[in-house]
Amino acid sequence: MNFEVWPEAIELGEMFAAEGYELALVGGPVRDLLLGRKSHDLDFTTSARPEEFEPILRRFGHDGFWDMGRKFGTLGAMRRRPDGTEVKVEVTTYRSDRYDPNSRKPEVDYGDSLEGDLSRRDFTVNAMALRVPDLEFVDPYGGANDLNRKVLRTPVDPRQSFADDPLRMMRAVRFVSQLGFSIEPETASAICEMVDRIDIVSAERVRDELTKLLLTDAPRPGLEALVESGLADRVLPELPALQLEIDEKHRHKDVFEHTLTVLDRAMALETGPDGPVPAPDLTLRLAAIMHDIGKPATRRFEPGGKVSFHHHDAVGAKMTRKRLKALRFDHHVVDDVSELVNLHLRFHGYLDEPWTDAAVRRYVKDAGHLYHRLNRLTRADATTQNKRKAKMFEQAMDDMEARVIELKKQEDIDAIRPDLNGDEIMAELGLEPGPIVGQAYRHMLDYRLDHGPSPRDEAVAELHRWYDETHADAE
Incomplete structure (x- = not known):
């Protein structure tokens, strides 16, 4: 395959290769590359450990570096092009995650191969990679074919995939809207069978996926998939x-x-x-x-x-x-x-x-x-x-x-405000701050809405008329 790849990806690949490490572009950027889309946020995976590639990434990222994901083997960097465009990269060590069945947070184990890392991805269309700098395309699970067919399928058995990370079910319905894809029947069946697993996912994570779905160009099919799968019964039952x-x-x-x-x-x-x-x-x-x-x-x-x-x-x-x-x-x-x-x-x-x-x-x-x-x-x-x-x-x-x-x-x-403010109302009626002042303010606001702006003397007269009728006897 011929690729027109980001020059920053090639440069970073050369920097890793010079130190004897493998580097590959993975996930969404590869998928979008095949779809003819461009992204300025690039995800990579590498054979190097974080402490080994941190110096490389610091040299690359002239304009920023972050390590919030260090415990998951992820470091990030950013540089600006001459035109001001920001290119952000995140690099993660090959992973082979183990999941606690009562949590969607993985216990991170480092892997030793690109193919093994790709097996833990959510869908085959996100389990493709492009080795850099030599631009070798790696697609062990048929992601390019699924991309061509516009189908969402998991790299491994979908029940295992969703048991490991239930949020992948929400991502599936989001991709229905975002990419215009359908969910492969076995994968769809697994979602229907396992909807209760979504209960262990935090509300914030579910909210973020729902938000991404709603902000796509075509949220309707994703919402239909959310309801048809039974996921909506757990996360948005009102729908x-x-x-x-x-x-x-x-x-x-x-x-x-x-x-x-x-x-x-x-x-x-x-x-x-x-x-x-x-x-x-x-x-x-x-x-x-x-x-x-x-x-x-x-x-x-x-x-x-x-x-x-x-x-x-x-x-x-x-x-x-x-x-x-x-x-x-x-x-x-x-x-x-x-x-x-x-x-x-x-x-x-x-x-x-x-x-x-x-x-x-x-x-x-x-x-x-x-x-x-x-x-x-x-x-x-x-x-x-x-x-x-x-x-x-x-x-x-x-x-x-x-x-x-x-x-x-x-x-x-x-x-719109009343013709008399709170201080003026208290001065006119000789009141201290309290509930009656609030009632008077609301009445004068209603009067303003009903009659439009009034001269001060008319507003004062209306205030006294209202007060005499409603509160004067209580004094």
């Missing part, structure tokens, strides 16, 4: 729960299929890097797959064959918060996704009767920094096949967004 039974009497949308369609539509509404929701946006995509998870718990069969899901937005928001916290997502992600789920039906009242300016202000105020994501989630959620209804919905959203633009020309509705 397969959306596969509600649909009978002839109680007709409603397939909520799972609807959810995947909403995800596709939301992704299509992501913007370029300078837009309000740059692609890929994890918060929007998480909100898309979670927005209806409250429906199974709120489904009710109504007279006349109708089905209702009252308050599924509020219920779903609580469920979303609980699940994302369990998966150890950052607090801001948990808060933002939960709030998007809570607000995703908010706009629908606009269809019944166009809002007053006060209602528009409240919508923007409540959405806050999530305004643009909320609008995109709302648009994506309108999956009706009725062309007339779809057009009416789009026109209503366009109209509301245009009104927001006009209101923003008149006032900063993104940062």
